[in-house]
Amino acid sequence: MHVMIFGCGYSGTAIAKAFAGGGVRISGTTRSADKMDVLRQNGVEAFLFDGETMNDELRRALADVTHLVQSIAPGKADPLLRLLGEDGANLPPSLEWIGYLSTVGVYGDHKGAWINEETPCAPVSGRSTERLEAEAGWLAMGERCGVPAAVLRLSGIYGPGRNAFCNLDKGTARRLIKKDQVFNRIRVEDIGAATRFLSDQRLGGIYNITDDRPGPPQDVIVEAARLMGVEPPPEQAFETAELTPMARSFYGENKRVSNAKLKAAGFAFSFPNYPMSLAQLWQDGRWQA
Template sequence: MHVMIFGCGYSGTAIARAFAGDGVRISGTTRSAEKMDALGQAGIKAYLFDGETLDEGLIQALADVTHLVQSIAPGKADPLLRLLGEDSASLLPRLEWIGYLSTVGVYGDHKGAWIDEETPCVPVSGRSKERLEAEAGWLAMGRQRGVPAAVLRLSGIYGPGRNAFCNLEKGTARRLIKKDQVFNRIRVEDIGAATRFLSDHSLGGLYNITDNRPGPPQDVIVEAARLMGVEPPPEQAFETAELTPMARSFYGENKRVSNAKLRAAGFELSFPDYPMSLAQLWQDGRWRG
């Protein structure tokens, strides 16, 4: 097995860890030469990829890739789909499985209602519309190649080094209050495990990769502060808070995302809800990363 992860950042590295084992080669791309050493230390053969060209070394590496994971944001068009074009069969002759990391943002706003993979997508932001187009492209490639292509729609990602404890320590945590607003989350280790699970079972199609417990974002801050033994930041009304346009746009979408399809396939989350996950992060001391 040779796993190639395009965009081997926070989630990509967790996916690499989930695949690591005897007989598994893991490669990953980064835009930054400075990050190549860190990937190497994690057991990942690193390649530079700028989203514009496939250099000779990367082309040679693709020749025996069996499992392709794409986690790079598409922009106006998915950079890898564009470069592979009609040549995917010659560039990836041994391909057995495709995983594409997307976002639950493609669903848009559903006024806090429960949604699943059958729910129509009404994306609000331009970036979510681009993700939806990229999803269609990867599913089409899977059909064209006759291999399973799984689209992993991720909720808000957190884990070691990226969590409410870190934000409280840095003084950047905010307790924004917007009536009836909820979000789902997903622990980064569960992203890795779910990717491995879908590939091991040769599963394709749409899957929500999300926890069991959507909830108000301010409750996560309060729970983390309780565990740390510190005072949570004061409540702020969302309507009057100073926010970047991107941060404000997240609050324009309100939904409860179901993971029933993933669980019905047999996958069990290691971190099914944020209270137990935060407690675990705090107790094992790895919350700083």
């Protein structure tokens, strides 16, 4: 097995760890030469990829890839679809499975209602519209080439080194209050495990990769502060808070995302809700790692 992860960042590294062992070759790309050593330290054969052209070294590595994971944001068009050819002409000949990391942002706003993979998408932001277009491209490529292509729609990602404890520790945590606002979350290790599960089962199609417990974002801050034994930051009204346009845009979408399809396929989450996940991060001291 040769797993190639395009855009091997925070989630991509967790995916690499989920596939590690048993003689599996794991490759990953990064835009930055400075990050290549970090990938190698995590057992990933590192390649530079700027999203525009593939060098000869990367093309040679791609030739025997069996599992391809695409994690790079598409921009105006998915860079990998363009380079591989949407007809799949340049796909690795031994390819067995494709995974495309997308976002639950493609659903848009549903006023806090429960949604699933059958819910029509109505993306609010341009970046989510681009993701939706890339999803369609990868699903179509998989169908044309007879390779299972799975779209993994991820909710808010957190885990070691990226969590409410870190924000509280740095003094950047904010307890914003917007009436009835909820978000889903996903622990990064569960992204890795879900990717491995879908590939092992040769499953294609769309799957929500999200926890069981959507909830108000301020509740996560309060729970983390309780575990740390510190006072949570004061409440701030969302309407009057100073936020970047991107941060404010996240609050324009309100929905509860179901993971029932993935669980029905047989996947078991290691971190199904944020209270138990935060407790585990705090108890084992890995929240900073």
